[in-house]
Amino acid sequence: MINYLSQILVFVAIFLLLATSLNLVLGFGGVFSIMQAVFYGVGAYAAANLVVNLHAPFPLDLLGAMLVTMALGAFVAALLLRLRGELVIIGTLALQLVFSTIFRNWNAVTGGSYGIFGIARPALFGVPVSSLTGFAAFAAVIAAIFFGLSLFVARSPFGLAVRAQREDAVLAGTLGHDTVRERAAIFIIGAALAGVAGALYAQFIGYVDPSSFDVNQSLGIITIVVVGGLGNLWGTLGAAVILTFLPQLLILLPATSAAAAQFQLLLYGVILVAVVRFWPNGILPEQPSIRSAPARGVRPALLGGMEDGKALLERLAAVTVRTLPTTAPIVRVEGVSKAFGGLRAVDDVSLAIEPGRVTALIGPNGAGKTTLFNLICGLLRSDSGRVFFGSQETTRLQPFEIARLGVTRTFQDVRIFPKLTALENVVFALSSAGAHVAERAGAVLADVGLQPHADRLAGSLSYAEQKILMMGLVLAREDPVVFLDEIAAGLDHASVRALGVLVRRIAASGRAVCVVEHNLSFVWDVADIVYVLDDGRLIANGVPADIQANTNVIEIYFGRGGAPGHA
């Protein structure tokens, strides 16, 4: 019995590692890979070759397996991870099928259909771990180590960054994160973990052949992850245990016919469909990586409803804005143009955004305001012209590189990470900015009045609260240059007024603030200088009073009332 359980324990360990590797990639990273069995197989073959041909002792075999799978992971990441999710599914499926063929046919390395025999069990301190119980203990320790490391990764700032880019890679980029690299990194980590599982498997069974690393294996791993809960490693542990035991229960059925084995397939399929349909979060839903320090004396539940979002918004006017220690750079845009197809969205625009002032961009819908924002922040590449932050040219920089120069931008309406908690949102926004992140994040939430909701998912906050949170991200980053895209949209007068005060105060703290806004009364209230765009061209600029009086501007904004049109 103990031996039997030992063997199951080994498989639990192997499947735990495999499922953990996939949960990091899929649950945390949002990369839908169905080639995890490939990394499993590559790890197994790598370890088998190392042990059989090179007599590599433990842990060299394990390290070798990890290195090889990481290299393969890097290759796949480079080719596939910039594609949209659906294509990643199919691309990894294609690779799974290609590698199944390679495993079967590359005789020199995989032993072809024959596989590789005689893989010795590892030796610890010169003593081979040959008994089943001994190996089970060994496997459990290895699995525990790597599971622990995975937990550590999941809870680290990097883990938070990986989850954030899963939710919104563009937003993560404008908050200073190199999301492509983070995605690749988690994919490679996942590959390495699967490689470890492969090495364990090879040494346990003592024999590797292609049948263990096919597409069904990949799908089985996905089932474990989905049942356990995407983004929760403890759930994966639970599911790995349950789903490794479950087939064992099938020995209750007499194995008198072929049907018995098909039941396992059936069972897994039914579980998969049922879990996705009725229990989409799995056994354990995703948990935040950080929790707020419990508020002293105040129970969040009591706070809820005391202040509604609108009141909080109005309170924003009084929020602390720290004075900028140094002078903010002047953002200069010189002759920037951008065309989409034949349409010139931004046409030879030059302007300067100066510190201590609020610069507003206005113009009718489709005038190119947001496009110009995106060009300045690096989300789009301009066709011609240059952009400078102080003396540094940023024309060709990536969004995250520009963000790291000290720029915060918000997006139209409201854009935050809905599946991260409010606290995590702020921590993430701060995470490219150094130490004491959690404390500072807590302080910022307290400042804007969201402290009671710190551990709630941002997506579950009310619209007003989300807006406040978005402004919290801006305040938290304390960047010298701030771009605000239509922050007044969807709010009532009092809230808009409060936001206006806040924007003024941000500028007064020495920062360069640029707003794009449709709500003109807001613009007249907050702006020091207004630029008017029409059809991608800058047609006027000046102080609000001048613009208000400029008939040309009125015309482009409201059409040429009464006057006959021209083609």
Add this chain to the structure above:
Amino acid sequence: MLELRGVEAGYGRGKTVLFGIDLSVAAGELALLMGHNGAGKTTLLRTVFGEIIPTAGTIAFRGEPLRGNSSERVRAGISYTAGGRAVFAGLTVNENLAVAASVVETNKQKIADRRAFVLDAFPGLQRCLDQVAGSMSGGQQRMLAVSMAVMQEPQLLLLDEPSLGLSPLYVERLYQSIADIRGRLGLAVLVVEQTINPSMLAADHVAILRMGEVVVRGGPEMLADSERLWSML
């Protein structure tokens, strides 16, 4: 024809965009709703069209409260032309028209008659019937989008910024066509716009929407006084 009373609507989680909208459009009327981006114009049209469910207030069509999803509203006689290039880019002009018509009509002869009618009202489409819609100019696509709605012979036509991005000449033509159809079919038209073109003076009513509320109502003469409009917004 269309009667909105105290309509409130938004996008959930406390994001309310429309506050207590009262609005009515009678048969044969052209109602123009002006406002900036973000004022709630599109939300209003989508609410009437059934894509957004109002959180308060009533919407009546021909005296009956409106029910059902957008597909049912089209069959009830409400057609909607969304903003932007609301055409099937990969289908030909002919197919675009046919698709739109066949939502409400299966009789081939009737569809052909309607097409003749629409081509008469939008003569510019005649020579590009077999062209793929995606390859046409923005103005032509807008014409096509409106004519697709007309193919459904609605009693109420909802147009979302039909003049956006069009040259004034095109806007003029478009409004001429709309006027033409309105005259012939006697349908009610609710248009939202943010910029003014002289051809819009043909409107029977003008209302101005600001931050989700109707702030001013009046006749087309309001449009002539852009200074006053400016101050109102």
Add this chain to the structure above:
Amino acid sequence: MRLSVIPLIAAFALVAGNVHPLPLQAQTGPKTFTFGAMFPLSGPAAEIGEEFKRGLDMAIDDVNSKGGIDGWQLKSVVVDHKGTALGGAQAMNQLVNLDKVPFVLTTFTGVALTAQPIAAQNSVLLMNVGGTSNNLLGKPWLYNDQVMGDPLNQPLAQYSYDNRARTAALLTSEDAYGKDDGIAFTTAFTKLGGKIVASETFPLTTTDFTAQLTKIRASNPDVLYIVAVGDTQGLLVKQARALDVKANIVGPLPTTGLITVGGRAAEGFVGSGIAVDPTTKDPAAKAFLAAFKAKYNTVPEWDAGTPYEAVHFLASLIHETVRSGGDPRSGAALLKALEAHPVFQNYLSGGQVHLLSDHGSVRALQLQQVKDGKYVTIKVVQPPK
């Protein structure tokens, strides 16, 4: 929801633990001797798994209906190995650690190769009644009641050569079986002076062999040698004939699937396998063949015969062990009995089968040809003395 997992796991562990209680030591009445069998009950070879099982069940019934063996009633635990190495490892572990059996019947090369180290470690006697690879020879605790690669394929090469075949094409499955038997045939055929003009392979689960067969057809071989399991044999010949491959088709271990799936295309196929002699005078063999025919209305193939023989061999080992005062539930005791007397009854063509020092066996082999939808024995090859 969070807390519910722990009791769930505990419940699973409990259930798993209680399924197979440890064998009770002090039992009255007839004692049960439990042994294991690993067959392919799913996957592409499942059909032949059913045949193995028929032989196994008949032998157990035989022994038990005669009052068992020295007071022991035989009982088998059949586990599916799915035809894969992993399945083999899992099945073997269940048998060894959970059911604690001292004796296991195994089939398939890959399975036997993974099971053997586990068997050796746990002192379990392993009897291969299916796998044909030469690599299965010379392994401790593993004995074979099967004709292995070389002796199995040499007669096919000889037969082909004798029928004026000078060129051969190979079409073999991508597994240990296909590979090893292909090598064995190639060696034998080239040694006779024949030439291999094409050699193609196919993945185990494939059902389309057109491209391979087209290439083979173009090489215009005198004989087409195929290695495949179960229904795949039938599909292969069917497609070969449909693509107008005119060569004679031969291959090791033909099964019923060749005829049921292949239909008319199977006509003329020549296969090699353990000899089955319905006309045998040997009373034991005669009784088995008659009983099988009575039950299933057909003459048994090798795949029903070898497990049948192995169970009877096990019975004799139990008998020997009990006689010498040992406990038959010890694999070591059974091995000792085997080493003392490595001979068992040949129930397929009569006489005795001798186990050799390399753990292989020596026995008669037959070439069969499909005629009118039935196997007809065209030649019996006696083993070298």
Add this chain to the structure above:
Amino acid sequence: MTILLTLLLLGLTVGSMYALFAVSFGLIYNVTHIFHFAHGAVISAGGYLVYVLVQLLGWPVWLGIAAAIPFAALLGAAIELFFYRPLRRRNAPHVAFFLTSVGILTVAEGLFGVIFGPGVLSLKFLPLAAIHIGDVSVTTANLSMLSAWVFIALVVVFLLATRSGRFMRAVADTPEVAKSTGIDLEGTYIWSFLLGSALTVPAMLMYAWYQGLTPAAGLSTILISSAAVIIGGRTGVLAGAIAALGLGILQAVAIVFLPSGWQDAVVFSVLFFVIALRPNGVFGLAFRW
């Protein structure tokens, strides 16, 4: 030379069958954007039903096929109705659809294994024989595969000339515009499932004629047909059909240059590199239907 010709002809025929599978999958994928792996379940189910009706119950062949077509169509529509629609109502992510789809295929494969056994069932009522064209010979099953183009042509006519067909193209083109035009999206989805699923029956018969029925047949056909649709790009069903034809020819001819074990690697490497380098498919906008 003969061998190359034969392989070309072979690739052409098998590719034609793949093309029909690809069209059946593409109709659903293009319209609903669901990567409908469970299509494999429908494919197998139709095949097994014909087997049961004709081979086991002795129905005439035409009647068996006539019964299987609506059966497959309804089965496909049922999957949409009972599995995908609830997910869509819940606004579930793409992944949920894919997993559900994979789950259904797995269940079906298990079920067919339990009922029909894991082995090959061959359709005896479709005799496999060689047909000679000069030096080149193909099987009757292969020749039947050329008829796939008749079905594909019918599909194209349906898409071009019928109301539902046009709605399907419209929804595939721009779902948002389709919605504001008043097209009933969910109704159109049902139509695409009905039609796409019905088409699997003739395709599966060609397949089973040649290769027999196995529980895994659904998976292997869905792999290649989905690969073709992705390679072709989502512009129209013909793009997928042409890509499928190309894959069939490539697969057949590859054996001349590579050992036979590597066939799958060739096909799926093409898929991988197309996805990595030309994610919108190789044909761009060359096909509209």
